[in-house]
Amino acid sequence: MTFEINSKTDAYAARTMLERSYNTIREESKTAREGTEEAQELLDQFKALRDAAKDHSPGTLTITYEQSDEEFDS
Numbered sequence: 001m002t003f004e005i006n007s008k009t010d011a012y013a014a015r016t017m018l019e020r021s022y023n024t025i026r027e028e029s030k031t032a033r034e035g036t037e038e039a040q041e042l043l044d045q046f047k048a049l050r051d052a053a054k055d056h057s058p059g060t061l062t063i064t065y066e067q068s069d070e071e072f073d074s
Helices: 008-032 037-055
Strands: 002-005 059-062
Touching: 002 008, 008 037
Parallel strands: none
Antiparallel strands: 002 059
């Protein structure tokens, strides 16, 4: 999925999406993977993206979704 950021409105939309993603991952990490190195790395990566989106600079945001063959834990 690729988003072209050509205006302040586009930048605001990308920033909002990244902020919500960060908040969701932060909350999920608290319950599912609290205290693990993997959870902290994921949060750090999304925090960097969220913070970078605050600049309102034109550019391209590309999100790659990778599907895992692993099943969810119950």
